[in-house]
Amino acid sequence: MNPEIDTKNKDATDVSSPDQPAGQPQQTAEPAPRAPSETKRAAHSVTVENLHAYYGGQEAIKGMSIKFPANEVTALIGPSGSGKSTVVRCINRMHEEIPGARAEGKVMLDDLDVYDAKVDLTAVRRAIGMVFQKPNPFPTMSIFDNVAAGLRLTGTKSENLRETVHKALRGVGLWGEVKNRLSEPGIGLSGGQQQRLCIARTIAVEPEVILMDEPASALDPVSTLKIEELVEELKERYTIVIVTHNMQQAARIADTTAFMLDGELIEHGPTNKIFTTPEDERTERYVTGKFG
Numbered sequence: 001m002n003p004e005i006d007t008k009n010k011d012a013t014d015v016s017s018p019d020q021p022a023g024q025p026q027q028t029a030e031p032a033p034r035a036p037s038e039t040k041r042a043a044h045s046v047t048v049e050n051l052h053a054y055y056g057g058q059e060a061i062k063g064m065s066i067k068f069p070a071n072e073v074t075a076l077i078g079p080s081g082s083g084k085s086t087v088v089r090c091i092n093r094m095h096e097e098i099p100g101a102r103a104e105g106k107v108m109l110d111d112l113d114v115y116d117a118k119v120d121l122t123a124v125r126r127a128i129g130m131v132f133q134k135p136n137p138f139p140t141m142s143i144f145d146n147v148a149a150g151l152r153l154t155g156t157k158s159e160n161l162r163e164t165v166h167k168a169l170r171g172v173g174l175w176g177e178v179k180n181r182l183s184e185p186g187i188g189l190s191g192g193q194q195q196r197l198c199i200a201r202t203i204a205v206e207p208e209v210i211l212m213d214e215p216a217s218a219l220d221p222v223s224t225l226k227i228e229e230l231v232e233e234l235k236e237r238y239t240i241v242i243v244t245h246n247m248q249q250a251a252r253i254a255d256t257t258a259f260m261l262d263g264e265l266i267e268h269g270p271t272n273k274i275f276t277t278p279e280d281e282r283t284e285r286y287v288t289g290k291f292g
């Protein structure tokens with residue numbers, strides 16, 4: 001097994017969306033959105049086996065196994081404190097950055113053992129990108145440099161850099177809104193635009209998996225809708241795991257939904273089944289609003 005992860009030899013086809021701000025003329029100079037068949041790319045699945053995660057002596061994840069299928073959206077739902085964020089942080093090994101925190105068990109990206117001692121941690125985090133609840137553009141950087149940041153770390157040459165940054169901005173539907181202000185600070189954008197900028201930064205390095213921890217919960221309804229539409233498009237090229245406390249959102253965008261409670265996976269299945277005919281009584285009580 002090769003502990004290096006090759007994410008470079010992928011075509012960087014963009015996933016343009018007609019994301020035009022209301023009241024503005026349609027941008028005619030834009031390249032036409034590509035046909036879905038051209039935007040598709042087979043991503044990798046993630047398999048978690050018997051994961052235990054700790055904060056000091058507290059066991060936050062108590063032996064969880066789950067598979068996140070490639071090119072699908074999987075929603076993690078459950079009450080606050082049930083371990084959703086901890087699980088996603090274990091997938092790209094960010095959990096271990098928290099002082100006193102550790103994880104045991106297996107996380108596989110296809111056939112790559114993410115916790116293998118020989119694995120290149122930077123390559124893992126490039127292959128498994130993360131988007132947080134609060135948009136976190138680099139505060140001193142321009143819009144362009146925010147998206148270019150990860151690419152520069154990989155040594156991308158400047159001509160390719162420009163092209164890839166522009167593609168990533170088109171891919172999140174932000175190009176029309178920012179193309180004339182690429183050198184302005186990223187933090188000058190609205191909250192929803194900042195979140196799409198952060199997603200552009202993530203997809204610029206062509207990851208396999210995008211982890212999203214409540215990516216829309218700090219946003220207004222219109223921006224939330226844009227993020228949801230974007231997630232639908234992104235699964236053509238990436239495997240997506242999204243933590244959400246919003247059950248309507250899970251129902252709208254997730255292919256499968258996993259319900260967690262007290263550090264355990266209670267049930268994982270097709271989203272429609274989880275919300276209408278779940279197997280476990282605790283899932284039913286949660287999705288019908290009886291607790292949480």
Ligand code: ADP
Pocket residue numbers: 055060078079080081082083084085086087098
């Ligand atoms: P959720 O995302 O479902 O709200 P979390 O994964 O954030 O749940 O939390 C799971 C458990 O781990 C909770 O008991 C929480 O208090 C604890 N926890 C989360 N983050 C930390 C941390 N940085 N330090 C200590 N305990 C934490």
